[in-house]
Amino acid sequence: MLSVIPKSISFNGRALSQNFRHSCHSNGNMSEQGEVFERPDTVVVDPPLEKHHTIEPFAFLTSVKESERKYNVLLISNQAFKTDLKTIWVHCGLVVCSDGGANRLHDYFANDQERGDYLPNYIVGDFDSLRDDVRGFYKSKGVKIIPQYGQYSNDFQKSVRCIQLHYSFLEQGRQWLEVDEDDGLKEIWENEFGGASDIQIRIYALSVIGGRFDQTIQSINQLYILHQKEPNLHLFFITNDDLIFLLYKGVNYVMYPNRAIFCKNMSSPPLCGLLPLGDKPVTLNSFGFRYDVQNWLTKMMGQVSSSNRVVGKKGFIVECSEDISMNVELSL
Amino acid sequence: MLSVIPKSISFNGRALSQNFRHSCHSNGNMSEQGEVFERPDTVVVDPPLEKHHTIEPFAFLTSVKESERKYNVLLISNQAFKTDLKTIWVHCGLVVCSDGGANRLHDYFANDQERGDYLPNYIVGDFDSLRDDVRGFYKSKGVKIIPQYGQYSNDFQKSVRCIQLHYSFLEQGRQWLEVDEDDGLKEIWENEFGGASDIQIRIYALSVIGGRFDQTIQSINQLYILHQKEPNLHLFFITNDDLIFLLYKGVNYVMYPNRAIFCKNMSSPPLCGLLPLGDKPVTLNSFGFRYDVQNWLTKMMGQVSSSNRVVGKKGFIVECSEDISMNVELSL
Numbered sequence: 001m002l003s004v005i006p007k008s009i010s011f012n013g014r015a016l017s018q019n020f021r022h023s024c025h026s027n028g029n030m031s032e033q034g035e036v037f038e039r040p041d042t043v044v045v046d047p048p049l050e051k052h053h054t055i056e057p058f059a060f061l062t063s064v065k066e067s068e069r070k071y072n073v074l075l076i077s078n079q080a081f082k083t084d085l086k087t088i089w090v091h092c093g094l095v096v097c098s099d100g101g102a103n104r105l106h107d108y109f110a111n112d113q114e115r116g117d118y119l120p121n122y123i124v125g126d127f128d129s130l131r132d133d134v135r136g137f138y139k140s141k142g143v144k145i146i147p148q149y150g151q152y153s154n155d156f157q158k159s160v161r162c163i164q165l166h167y168s169f170l171e172q173g174r175q176w177l178e179v180d181e182d183d184g185l186k187e188i189w190e191n192e193f194g195g196a197s198d199i200q201i202r203i204y205a206l207s208v209i210g211g212r213f214d215q216t217i218q219s220i221n222q223l224y225i226l227h228q229k230e231p232n233l234h235l236f237f238i239t240n241d242d243l244i245f246l247l248y249k250g251v252n253y254v255m256y257p258n259r260a261i262f263c264k265n266m267s268s269p270p271l272c273g274l275l276p277l278g279d280k281p282v283t284l285n286s287f288g289f290r291y292d293v294q295n296w297l298t299k300m301m302g303q304v305s306s307s308n309r310v311v312g313k314k315g316f317i318v319e320c321s322e323d324i325s326m327n328v329e330l331s332l
Numbered sequence: 333m334l335s336v337i338p339k340s341i342s343f344n345g346r347a348l349s350q351n352f353r354h355s356c357h358s359n360g361n362m363s364e365q366g367e368v369f370e371r372p373d374t375v376v377v378d379p380p381l382e383k384h385h386t387i388e389p390f391a392f393l394t395s396v397k398e399s400e401r402k403y404n405v406l407l408i409s410n411q412a413f414k415t416d417l418k419t420i421w422v423h424c425g426l427v428v429c430s431d432g433g434a435n436r437l438h439d440y441f442a443n444d445q446e447r448g449d450y451l452p453n454y455i456v457g458d459f460d461s462l463r464d465d466v467r468g469f470y471k472s473k474g475v476k477i478i479p480q481y482g483q484y485s486n487d488f489q490k491s492v493r494c495i496q497l498h499y500s501f502l503e504q505g506r507q508w509l510e511v512d513e514d515d516g517l518k519e520i521w522e523n524e525f526g527g528a529s530d531i532q533i534r535i536y537a538l539s540v541i542g543g544r545f546d547q548t549i550q551s552i553n554q555l556y557i558l559h560q561k562e563p564n565l566h567l568f569f570i571t572n573d574d575l576i577f578l579l580y581k582g583v584n585y586v587m588y589p590n591r592a593i594f595c596k597n598m599s600s601p602p603l604c605g606l607l608p609l610g611d612k613p614v615t616l617n618s619f620g621f622r623y624d625v626q627n628w629l630t631k632m633m634g635q636v637s638s639s640n641r642v643v644g645k646k647g648f649i650v651e652c653s654e655d656i657s658m659n660v661e662l663s664l
Contacts, residue, residue, distance in 0.1 A: 212573045212605075212659065213541065213576050213607070213659040214605020214607060215639070217605065217609065217638065218636055218639075220632075221633065224632065224633045228633075239545065241545070244545050273549065275545070275549045279613070279631050281611070299611045300552075300553055300610055300611050301553065306549065306550035327544065327545040327546050
């Protein structure tokens with residue numbers, strides 16, 4: 001268990017039991033519950049002393065230096081989004097459109113001049129939804145268009161391979177090889193690079209979560225699986241309401257310059273949840289939430305922490321016995 | 333295993349392997365996969381001969397007789413929705429607004445005359461979001477308004493208790509008792525009715541799923557937990573894209589008059605998914621989907637069936653080793 005988590009700190013809050021019950025609905029097994037500590041609106045949380053994963057989920061809103069931007073990827077899929085694209089764009093070093101995601105990017109702008117200022121680096125997919133006019137426009141602007149007609153992977157997986165290859169070629173100072181239009185990305189990735197990389201890359205996937213529920217859950221499934229298969233990739237889903245990402249087994253320090261970066265409306269601390277959507281129950285210890293927990297077992301059909309709040313001023317700590325997904329409210 | 337599921341039937345489809353890989357992303361454990369059978373666009377699926385749960389998820393679009401409508405409840409929560417309320421309303425025998433859900437109902441209509449034609453039966457909650465003008469309007473129309481300020485339950489749970497009590501009082505020919513404004517619904521439910529009922533009730537919860545992801549997952553958690561605690565309640569979430577509900581451990585026959593009832597655009601069969609969001613892996617057998625499965629183990633971080641399609645003409649069968657949630661595309 002984390003030694004840095006204080007059992008109690010002074011605060012002015014309503015009765016713990018009331019608020020906590022409101023946030024954490026349990027199936028009634030009291031022995032599962034571990035301990036819960038209520039925190040004030042703001043708490044200073046220093047980085048843990050022990051070995052930990054450092055996660056900077058809001059890099060897509062803060063990266064300025066080229067060395068920071070370089071490994072932030074914006075991945076645009078084919079669903080409506082309300083996010084302010086230009087705000088994100090400047091902080092990302094690479095933009096990939098997944099099939100009809102290119103239509104969304106194209107239609108986001110009012111005219112070709114603006115469109116020309118926001119060109120993606122790649123358009124990838126089986127192109128069952130990419131419009132001809134969109135393909136024509138981006139082709140004329142020199143965007144690399146990579147058809148992958150094979151149906152053993154979906155467009156998201158094809159885009160992920162394109163991203164891996166982009167950075168792997170770049171690192172080795174190599175030019176792109178010719179890509180077979182069936183399943184060429186996968187072949188190159190496996191044959192040239194052994195299907196692995198240790199380049200740390202953040203992928204910000206826009207417009208993936210929030211439509212049909214089976215697609216949402218399949219994407220969450222991919223979030224967990226991708227980390228097991230390609231641990232150099234760090235996947236974040238940007239929805240119209242929040243940012244969804246994975247915390248890794250062990251100790252995590254999630255850091256940000258300040259909370260107003262991702263939550264403009266700071267009348268209350270940003271809402272969040274810890275969501276045990278893997279295949280095992282998770283024991284949690286945390287420091288930096290309205291309702292911090294110690295030795296708290298969470299699982300579906302049991303107690304789940306929702307409507308919690310981020311009170312860590314510049315970061316929070318979560319120790320988990322298994323990978324666990326979390327969401328943090330976004331208001332940009 | 334179900335004896336009624338044919339291993340193969342004649343069909344005209346693309347190669348199974350291609351489509352199936354597209355739909356069911358696996359973590360690569362081939363031994364998990366069981367068997368998969370591709371079906372044509374339409375298959376006749378008779379009710380199973382063995383003991384089974386009959387589920388009619390689309391009753392909110394088809395119930396006409398008073399005896400059918402009576403036990404369909406429309407529960408409106410405080411989130412934006414695109415659903416055509418009037419289409420649903422006529423098929424529901426009871427309407428409950430959960431706190432600010434009453435604002436949504438109020439603002440859905442252009443004028444008071446129309447509003448007066450669509451009055452809810454109850455407004456329940458801690459009223460931290462119910463507007464004064466809305467409360468005033470519905471009070472003047474005789475709607476029963478039940479404040480429940482206690483914070484040990486959330487507004488959804490309070491509304492569920494109100495629904496249980498409504499039918500329990502009705503069945504016994506009793507009038508409502510006076511409800512204490514702190515936690516009175518729970519007290520009456522437990523003291524007068526022992527916290528249980530065997531009246532079979534369908535609750536159609538509008539505008540619950542699709543906002544912040546922790547709220548979505550907490551609601552799915554409640555879907556599973558509610559069935560364990562109060563098995564007379566059958567909960568359905570209506571989202572802007574689909575209907576989400578639970579299939580029960582054992583054999584399920586999901587029936588409907590025809591698919592056009594819930595999916596106006598029948599150029600392709602309605603999309604669906606089987607989503608193992610409980611706390612255990614689930615072994616599935618199915619008959620009536622594009623990709624039917626036999627002895628197919630599904631779990632998060634493993635293989636999950638998404639982008640499947642409903643091909644059963646008037647119903648489909650799912651046998652599952654544990655409760656499992658599913659979604660079906662709605663286009664009304």
